Amino acid sequence: MSQPSSIRTVGIVGAGTMGNGIAQACAVAGVNVVMVDISDAAVAKGVAAISGSLDRLIKKEKMTAAEKDAALARVTGSTRYDDLNKADLVIEAATENFELKVKILKQLDAQLAPQVIIASNTSSISITQLAAVTGRPERFIGMHFFNPVPMMALVEIIRGLQTSDDTHAAVHALAVALGKSPITVKNAPGFVVNRILVPMINEALFVLAEGLATPEDIDAGMKLGCNQPIGPLALADMIGLDVCLAVMEVYLKEFGDSKYRPCPLLKELVAAGRLGRKTGHGVYRY
DSSP states (O other): OOOOOOOOEEEEEOOSHHHHHHHHHHHHTTOEEEEEOSSHHHHHHHHHHHHHHHHHHHHTTSSOHHHHHHHHHTEEEESOGGGGGGOSEEEEOOOSOHHHHHHHHHHHHHHSOTTOEEEEOOSSSOHHHHHHTSSOGGGEEEEEEOSSTTTOOEEEEEEOTTOOHHHHHHHHHHHHHTTOEEEEEESOTTTTHHHHHHHHHHHHHHHHHTTSSOHHHHHHHHHHHHOOSSOHHHHHHHHOHHHHHHHHHHHHHHHOOGGGOOOHHHHHHHHTTOOBGGGTBSSSBO
16 A cells, blocks of 8 residues: 655756656646756746647647646746755756766755755666765665656666665655656666666667677567567667667676677767767667
């Protein structure tokens, strides 16, 4: 039996794709949101993205105009960390960069009351390591949402070595209140989903490099044989081949196991600037 969420207001640092997606999920579920970014332009862009996303739901008749207005009214945009003081939980959703996250977390830790929970939306950085830079490691946790946040049901809740049971329970209850299906994960590189997913993509590139099948046939095989909605090579292009390479390099370094060695073809494509959809050419042309 899940507990009702004690978290009424959520602060979010970062108004980009992940930040505004989390803000939208909260606002639609009736949770108040304070979304902070470094400039008024970044905040306005984040709020506009939420508004556009809600308009698409209205068009699909999944939401009324009145419900949209009510959801948007729950979102406050700001460039000031002071405005996060009313939050029960603050989620850091900045770029996947350790130094940047540490800088933000230290600022939040100094700013927020001791009882406020801090979470990171990191997909790869150690929660234990991030928790250690704050003065509240027992009230620090990972909340890894998946993109696009409003559509994807999964949230990985990552417990650092120091995360308390109360913190985990509060964040789990919030995820359920947002209509998500959370899974609880111990702290380890890549957590659960990316730990399995990215090596699978890497293996698909080995299969391609060995000339066992065409990219189209590799992807068709995994879609039809494993019921995946998108093949691993098309997915790699969507994620970004540079991101896949960076993740494999983290696994190789952290685990010291040769099974995580990046495929030479993956390195070659990245060196050529063929990063996937974002550059118009990866495994496939776009």
